[in-house]
Amino acid sequence: MSKMDTNEGNSMDKSNLESTQEFYDQWIKMYKNTMGKLIEMPAVGPAREKTEKMMKGFSTFVNLYTASMDTSSNMQEVFKEAMKKVQEKIGSDMDGEVNPEKYKEFYNIWIQTYSDTFKDFAKSGHFVSDLGNLNAHLMDYQKYNREMLEENCLKPMNIPTKTEIDEINKEIYTLKKTVKELKIQIKELKGNK
Amino acid sequence: MNELKLNEDYDKFTHGMELLIKSPDFSVGTTPSEVIYTEDKMKLIHYIPKVAKPHQVPVLIVYALVNRYYILDLQPDKSVIKKLLEEGFDVYVIDWGYPSGSDMYLTLDDYVNDYLHNSVENIKERHRLEKVTLLGICQGGTLSIMYSALHPENVQNLVTLVAPVNFDSNKGILNLWAKGLDVDKIVDYYGIVPGDFLNSAFLLLDPFRLMIDKYVGMFDRIECNAQDQTCDLRNEDYIKNFLRMEKWIFDSPDQAGETFRQFMKDCYQKNLLIKNELKLNGKLVNLKNITMPLLNVMAEFDHLVPNDASIPLGDAVSSTDKDTLVFPTGHIGIFVGSKSQKEVCPKIAAWLKPRSIPDGKESEQKKEKLKSKVTKR
Numbered sequence: 001m002s003k004m005d006t007n008e009g010n011s012m013d014k015s016n017l018e019s020t021q022e023f024y025d026q027w028i029k030m031y032k033n034t035m036g037k038l039i040e041m042p043a044v045g046p047a048r049e050k051t052e053k054m055m056k057g058f059s060t061f062v063n064l065y066t067a068s069m070d071t072s073s074n075m076q077e078v079f080k081e082a083m084k085k086v087q088e089k090i091g092s093d094m095d096g097e098v099n100p101e102k103y104k105e106f107y108n109i110w111i112q113t114y115s116d117t118f119k120d121f122a123k124s125g126h127f128v129s130d131l132g133n134l135n136a137h138l139m140d141y142q143k144y145n146r147e148m149l150e151e152n153c154l155k156p157m158n159i160p161t162k163t164e165i166d167e168i169n170k171e172i173y174t175l176k177k178t179v180k181e182l183k184i185q186i187k188e189l190k191g192n193k
Numbered sequence: 194m195n196e197l198k199l200n201e202d203y204d205k206f207t208h209g210m211e212l213l214i215k216s217p218d219f220s221v222g223t224t225p226s227e228v229i230y231t232e233d234k235m236k237l238i239h240y241i242p243k244v245a246k247p248h249q250v251p252v253l254i255v256y257a258l259v260n261r262y263y264i265l266d267l268q269p270d271k272s273v274i275k276k277l278l279e280e281g282f283d284v285y286v287i288d289w290g291y292p293s294g295s296d297m298y299l300t301l302d303d304y305v306n307d308y309l310h311n312s313v314e315n316i317k318e319r320h321r322l323e324k325v326t327l328l329g330i331c332q333g334g335t336l337s338i339m340y341s342a343l344h345p346e347n348v349q350n351l352v353t354l355v356a357p358v359n360f361d362s363n364k365g366i367l368n369l370w371a372k373g374l375d376v377d378k379i380v381d382y383y384g385i386v387p388g389d390f391l392n393s394a395f396l397l398l399d400p401f402r403l404m405i406d407k408y409v410g411m412f413d414r415i416e417c418n419a420q421d422q423t424c425d426l427r428n429e430d431y432i433k434n435f436l437r438m439e440k441w442i443f444d445s446p447d448q449a450g451e452t453f454r455q456f457m458k459d460c461y462q463k464n465l466l467i468k469n470e471l472k473l474n475g476k477l478v479n480l481k482n483i484t485m486p487l488l489n490v491m492a493e494f495d496h497l498v499p500n501d502a503s504i505p506l507g508d509a510v511s512s513t514d515k516d517t518l519v520f521p522t523g524h525i526g527i528f529v530g531s532k533s534q535k536e537v538c539p540k541i542a543a544w545l546k547p548r549s550i551p552d553g554k555e556s557e558q559k560k561e562k563l564k565s566k567v568t569k570r
Binding site for chain 1: 198199202233294295296297298299303307366369370372373374375378379381382384397398399400401402405406409
């Protein structure tokens with residue numbers, strides 16, 4: 001699953017995260033073929049509209065979780081890579097007595113290596129795709145939660161929702177724009193007199 | 194020996210910490226000014242001139258929407274605005290304010306053809322002039338370019354500072370990231386895009402330096418011997434400037450959703466501006482309409498707006514009087530670094546002075562000044 005160019009000779013043993021990722025990939029495959037299909041099945045009965053909307057939340061959450069697993073797995077690879085580079089750079093220099101200067105030297109190597117490695121990764125297509133994907137699913141999930149909150153809590157309690165406030169905001173924006181345009185027209189007409 | 198050293202270091206550290214405990218005054222934007230026009234949340238600020246007879250054409254500074262304009266007046270001793278005033282200019286700045294829910298539908302057209310246009314008209318009226326100089330910075334530079342293309346009759350000179358016009362650059366990480374973003378989902382969810390959302394993207398550019406090393410460096414720097422008064426004084430200045438920069442970095446206004454949507458999609462993703470295909474409220478923004486003198490200023494080590502995002506402006510416009518300046522500094526360093534005061538501001542001022550005479554009756558005087566004063570870098 002590594003998205004970084006790794007040197008085979010230096011590659012570390014399979015990490016726990018990779019095993020977790022493999023397990024998760026299997027789980028998600030199984031979920032999509034079983035439970036996922038059931039959840040996406042059309043609902044019936046008097047509560048079908050609400051049930052269908054609520055069920056949609058599962059897929060939204062699963063999508064977000066999958067994206068965050070991919071992102072953290074890739075990040076973990078970057079940190080592993082950085083850690084390896086730090087080990088190579090410090091070698092046996094850190095043996096012996098530990099003093100503040102040595103610690104500072106270690107810190108400087110550590111921060112430089114981690115920063116450079118991450119910056120390289122940040123420029124890669126994998127990171128761009130991870131970032132876009134995670135962000136899109138996060139927005140979907142948050143939007144879904146807000147819709148559920150509005151639908152199931154705020155509306156029954158007669159409390160104004162963001163959707164309703166946005167409608168008012170749009171109306172105010174349009175009115176303000178119209179007033180500004182009319183003011184300009186009045187000014188121009190006065191100037192022509 | 195080590196224990197002794199550790200104790201000594203600890204004493205230096207605690208003494209340095211006293212600086213922070215004292216809560217130093219780190220005011221920003223201290224150059225005297227007055228608000229001369231407001232519209233919705235936008236304010237037009239006029240700085241009190243420092244000379245009895247300023248250059249005739251005033252300078253309107255247009256800063257980005259994503260951060261606050263006071264980076265140009267961050268420290269009393271390193272202020273772009275103060276320096277321009279000392280060079281004899283009459284300076285105005287647009288403060289875009291902090292958009293809230295009621296501003297979520299504002300578009301790029303509102304910013305350019307309403308707020309910016311009305312500010313220009315206001316200054317023209319105050320000075321009884323036909324044109325003003327626009328000094329657009331970063332995203333504000335992009336807005337100034339759009340304005341100059343749509344209203345060239347109002348712009349005497351256009352100065353762009355670290356302003357992107359070509360967004361199809363692989364050298365800027367932000368340009369790469371922007372291509373993978375589903376902007377519609379972000380705007381549809383937030384409405385008003387939180388400043389913190391954008392800030393987290395800026396921090397992600399180099400998280401280890403920006404979230405760890407910067408603060409380690411600060412604590413390292415403020416360590417001082419209790420008896421060393423020179424060190425104390427030096428650190429007091431250092432910590433004030435550090436806190437000023439911290440304030441500016443994290444004082445990020447939220448973004449009007451529709452403006453964010455259009456800027457990201459039309460500029461960052463489709464790169465319409467440089468192709469002369471961008472439309473604001475149906476009006477085409479044709480860069481060939483830019484005929485006024487143009488100074489394009491860049492920072493060589495700019496990680497946010499790489500030089501190849503700014504350079505194409507020169508060839509895209511019709512201006513015959515155009516110059517480019519590149520300084521060996523970074524995106525922020527160009528405003529607050531030592532080069533800003535010693536090189537950037539004086540060179541911009543030297544370029545502007547002979548061009549700050551209104552068109553018309555004094556054109557001969559203007560030509561003479563241009564001949565004698567302009568030097569290309």
